[in-house]
Amino acid sequence: MTKTDESGAAAGARTGRPRRRRVRFAVPLPLLLPGAVALAFLLLPLVALLLRAPWSSLPSLLTSPDVWQALQLSLFSATAATAVSLVLGVPLAWLLARTEFPGRGLVRALVTLPLVLPPVVGGVALLLALGRNGVVGQWLDAWFGITLPFTTTAVVIAESFVAMPFLVISVEGTLRAADPRYEEAATTLGASRFTAFRRVTLPLIAPGIAAGAVLAWARALGEFGATITFAGNFPGRTQTMPLAVYLALQNDPEAAIALSLVLLAVSIAVLAGLRDRWMTAP
Amino acid sequence: MTRSARRTRRTMQVAGVSVAALLALSACSSSGSSDSDSSAKTKSDTSSSASPKLSGSITVFAAASLKESFTTLKTDFEKAHPGTTVNFSFGGSDTLAAQITSGAPADVFAAASAKTMAIVTDKKDTATTPATFVRNQLEIATLPGNPDKVSSLKDLTKSSLKVVLCDKTVPCGAAAQKALDAAKLKLTPVSYEEDVKSALNKVVLKEADAAVVYKTDVKAAGSKVEGVEFPESANAVNDYPIALLKNAPNPTVAKAFIALVQSAEGQQVLNQAGFLKP
Amino acid sequence: MTTVPPPDSHGPTGLDAHLVVTRAAFHLDITLTAAPGEVVALLGPNGAGKTTALRALAGLTPLSAGRLRLDGEQLDGTPPESRPVGVVFQDYLLFPHLTALDNVAFGPRCQGATKAESRAVAAGWLDRMGLTAHAGDKPRRLSGGQAQRVALARALATRPRLLLLDEPLAALDARTRLDVRSQLRRHLAEFEAVAVLVTHDPLDAMVLADRLIVIEHGRIVQQGTPADIARHPRTDYIAHLVGLNLYRGRAEGHTVKLETGPAITVTEELTGDVFVAFPPSAVTLFRDRPTGVSARNLWRCEVAGLETHGDRIRADLTGELSLAADLTTVGAAELDLRPGVTVWATVKATQTHAYPA
Numbered sequence: 001m002t003k004t005d006e007s008g009a010a011a012g013a014r015t016g017r018p019r020r021r022r023v024r025f026a027v028p029l030p031l032l033l034p035g036a037v038a039l040a041f042l043l044l045p046l047v048a049l050l051l052r053a054p055w056s057s058l059p060s061l062l063t064s065p066d067v068w069q070a071l072q073l074s075l076f077s078a079t080a081a082t083a084v085s086l087v088l089g090v091p092l093a094w095l096l097a098r099t100e101f102p103g104r105g106l107v108r109a110l111v112t113l114p115l116v117l118p119p120v121v122g123g124v125a126l127l128l129a130l131g132r133n134g135v136v137g138q139w140l141d142a143w144f145g146i147t148l149p150f151t152t153t154a155v156v157i158a159e160s161f162v163a164m165p166f167l168v169i170s171v172e173g174t175l176r177a178a179d180p181r182y183e184e185a186a187t188t189l190g191a192s193r194f195t196a197f198r199r200v201t202l203p204l205i206a207p208g209i210a211a212g213a214v215l216a217w218a219r220a221l222g223e224f225g226a227t228i229t230f231a232g233n234f235p236g237r238t239q240t241m242p243l244a245v246y247l248a249l250q251n252d253p254e255a256a257i258a259l260s261l262v263l264l265a266v267s268i269a270v271l272a273g274l275r276d277r278w279m280t281a282p
Numbered sequence: 283m284t285r286s287a288r289r290t291r292r293t294m295q296v297a298g299v300s301v302a303a304l305l306a307l308s309a310c311s312s313s314g315s316s317d318s319d320s321s322a323k324t325k326s327d328t329s330s331s332a333s334p335k336l337s338g339s340i341t342v343f344a345a346a347s348l349k350e351s352f353t354t355l356k357t358d359f360e361k362a363h364p365g366t367t368v369n370f371s372f373g374g375s376d377t378l379a380a381q382i383t384s385g386a387p388a389d390v391f392a393a394a395s396a397k398t399m400a401i402v403t404d405k406k407d408t409a410t411t412p413a414t415f416v417r418n419q420l421e422i423a424t425l426p427g428n429p430d431k432v433s434s435l436k437d438l439t440k441s442s443l444k445v446v447l448c449d450k451t452v453p454c455g456a457a458a459q460k461a462l463d464a465a466k467l468k469l470t471p472v473s474y475e476e477d478v479k480s481a482l483n484k485v486v487l488k489e490a491d492a493a494v495v496y497k498t499d500v501k502a503a504g505s506k507v508e509g510v511e512f513p514e515s516a517n518a519v520n521d522y523p524i525a526l527l528k529n530a531p532n533p534t535v536a537k538a539f540i541a542l543v544q545s546a547e548g549q550q551v552l553n554q555a556g557f558l559k560p
Numbered sequence: 561m562t563t564v565p566p567p568d569s570h571g572p573t574g575l576d577a578h579l580v581v582t583r584a585a586f587h588l589d590i591t592l593t594a595a596p597g598e599v600v601a602l603l604g605p606n607g608a609g610k611t612t613a614l615r616a617l618a619g620l621t622p623l624s625a626g627r628l629r630l631d632g633e634q635l636d637g638t639p640p641e642s643r644p645v646g647v648v649f650q651d652y653l654l655f656p657h658l659t660a661l662d663n664v665a666f667g668p669r670c671q672g673a674t675k676a677e678s679r680a681v682a683a684g685w686l687d688r689m690g691l692t693a694h695a696g697d698k699p700r701r702l703s704g705g706q707a708q709r710v711a712l713a714r715a716l717a718t719r720p721r722l723l724l725l726d727e728p729l730a731a732l733d734a735r736t737r738l739d740v741r742s743q744l745r746r747h748l749a750e751f752e753a754v755a756v757l758v759t760h761d762p763l764d765a766m767v768l769a770d771r772l773i774v775i776e777h778g779r780i781v782q783q784g785t786p787a788d789i790a791r792h793p794r795t796d797y798i799a800h801l802v803g804l805n806l807y808r809g810r811a812e813g814h815t816v817k818l819e820t821g822p823a824i825t826v827t828e829e830l831t832g833d834v835f836v837a838f839p840p841s842a843v844t845l846f847r848d849r850p851t852g853v854s855a856r857n858l859w860r861c862e863v864a865g866l867e868t869h870g871d872r873i874r875a876d877l878t879g880e881l882s883l884a885a886d887l888t889t890v891g892a893a894e895l896d897l898r899p900g901v902t903v904w905a906t907v908k909a910t911q912t913h914a915y916p917a
Binding site for chain 3: 179181182184185186187188189190191192193195199200203204
């Protein structure tokens with residue numbers, strides 16, 4: 001073992017769990033100023049939305065069954081997409097972080113591709129792959145009689161496609177920061193690599209997974225382009241809140257603002273709730 | 283087109299441009315030879331009135347369905363009037379109307395429905411009374427070869443068919459609903475698409491078996507879809523109005539362009555794209 | 561006709577290993593044998609390859625060549641989870657999300673015991689380590705010494721036939737260290753299988769191990785009992801560790817001619833390549849060339865550095881002979897020693913020790 005190995009290991013052990021300590025210090029202006037501008041920049045459009053909201057028509061909108069339908073579908077599909085991302089994305093993150101294989105750098109770049117792809121293009125790509133006439137989809141149709149477009153499953157697929165990269169990147173980062181020697185310690189105690197992952201690594205990176213899941217959920221909830229392209233728009237089946245908002249915008253901007261507010265309020269409630277429960281875990 | 287020429291034009295647009303400045307700039311870029319060229323063309327040009335030489339650029343806000351035909355007309359227009367340029371902003375008529383009423387610097391507005399044009403006239407943003415220059419009619423787009431033997435609007439109600447319609451909030455969806463109501467038919471599509479192009483694309487990609495779209499869209503898709511006319515479409519014909527805008531930076535050129543659109547030559551181009559005469 | 565022992569002759573025969581690991585700029589090649597009950601320490605400077613050797617024994621680093629046999633069983637290709645090997649890691653690597661009890665129960669659980677059984681086993685080990693009161697604590701609530709004992713209990717709970725300890729005391733402060741060292745010594749003495757310990761601290765090695773193996777640059781440079789190595793160091797590193805001046809040269813009678821030029825007179829009568837060693841306390845320093853002293857073992861040197869060692873001062877000298885000399889504080893003050901001054905150093909022949917190289 002080299003000297004750097006040892007010091008690195010010791011540092012890893014020390015920084016393994018940062019202590020929570022609040023220190024009062026003067027906030028440097030070069031950080032405070034842009035930070036405040038950033039906050040204002042992010043919040044101003046939302047404030048404008050609040051200011052221009054048609055408060056009087058809000059109650060009737062909120063009791064409309066269409067809105068509830070879209071909201072329910074949005075919450076369900078975003079949660080399902082997050083679940084899909086977790087089940088498939090965490091193992092992918094582990095492979096990227098902990099194994100060596102040729103072309104790993106390329107694979108990592110490909111995983112992030114859905115992040116830069118315009119969602120509508122993603123939706124077209126999904127149609128070309130999984131549509132009734134798609135590369136894989138035609139076999140699904142021929143062998144199992146399954147056609148995905150225009151179904152709620154398609155909504156979940158579209159949202160997973162767009163949201164999973166967030167989870168994979170977040171979890172892979174956490175895995176890279178986590179000390180791989182805990183897994184080694186587990187194997188010397190008789191654990192297979194999978195047992196080591198399940199019983200040691202997974203609990204260790206739980207906060208990172210939670211953060212990634214929240215990101216993915218938020219992204220899935222706001223997903224529009226891939227969903228409308230791949231799954232279409234049918235109330236109760238594939239019309240999620242963002243689709244409802246977009247279409248309302250065509251002839252009733254006030255209703256669109258109101259719907260946006262509902263979506264915002266629900267996301268804030270869920271995200272704030274999750275943050276407190278998950279991200280501040282021991 | 284050279285890069286510098288393009289940049290010059292953009293600069294002019296952005297600067298919001300007085301006529302004097304425009305003339306000065308075009309004088310710089312034109313030479314004696316182009317002058318004689320333009321006068322030669324003007325003689326053969328039936329659509330433009332024998333007016334003083336046209337120059338400068340105009341911006342036309344036009345419904346997305348007009349893209350192909352208007353682009354053809356632009357080429358004709360600029361050839362007939364050297365020193366002029368026609369810029370387009372194609373989009374959904376509602377979006378364009380909203381941009382115009384918010385002060386977008388446009389000369390001409392060509393909308394896909396009287397309803398959207400009304401948004402602009404209501405705000406008194408037009409300089410001339412909107413005139414209907416074409417009409418568009420609905421048609422059923424089916425897969426190439428029409429494998430499902432669709433021959434009427436009623437055929438679309440078969441449960442084995444996957445049909446997409448436009449959402450009722452966009453013009454093609456409203457028109458389709460009107461036609462369905464007239465035929466007393468109830469049709470449950472697999473999806474209400476956000477615009478006519480995505481409805482058509484679902485058929486092009488063979489994800490849907492049929493869509494109710496405009497004739498012009500079927501024509502633009504070429505052999506990728508097959509059009510089926512249906513009589514109920516007569517109940518839901520869309521008028522396309524065109525108008526000069528009140529704050530048009532270059533009304534002279536704009537008027538000339540509107541004249542071209544309404545001329546026999548313009549109508550022929552639009553007809554080829556599937557539009558009906560007003 | 562020769563009788564070949566059956567390859568799987570079981571029964572505790574101990575460790576028989578030839579570890580070869582080749583990496584980009586590093587080559588480890590050591591032979592390591594140990595009898596059951598024996599505690600072997602791998603001692604060496606940073607980067608010598610001790611930890612690599614340990615990882616190779618545990619199966620965490622694959623062997624490039626060589627062999628690894630434990631109690632007659634071939635282990636070369638066995639993955640770490642299937643080796644009867646327990647490891648105490650340098651910073652213990654206790655699983656932070658599990659209590660001390662569950663950390664210790666982890667191994668038995670992986671070996672197939674039920675949750676209740678493995679917890680019972682773990683409780684037994686914690687009891688033996690005197691840690692019953694801390695069974696429910698998470699690792700970050702444990703002191704360094706407690707964590708070390710939990711790590712040892714966790715490694716022992718799998719009933720390994722080879723126990724590996726990587727710098728087991730390095731993470732502890734000086735006071736805890738003394739305490740933990742004697743406890744660890746007791747536990748290792750009770751351990752009936754082979755234990756291999758890696759350390760760069762000679763004191764840890766000497767207190768804990770029955771036999772020392774000194775590794776430098778991936779090779780064994782010396783091995784033997786702690787006492788033997790302390791008396792007869794064979795490299796500068798070991799000499800420095802045990803606090804001796806060490807030289808190599810050719811002996812002819814009582815004179816050892818060093819490779820660097822000067823000669824040292826010794827009491828032993830030897831011929832051929834030898835080592836000469838003497839402690840820094842055997843050196844006497846003068847500011848001026850002493851007159852009453854014989855010219856033997858007298859060297860003109862320059863003070864390169866001074867360092868306090870408890871109540872003594874150690875002077876590092878360069879010149880005709882590089883050596884370390886110990887003086888009392890008073891002696892150093894009387895000589896007015898400063899870096900750069902010239903001094904004369906002498907050593908009595910009776911205080912040197914020469915042995916064949």
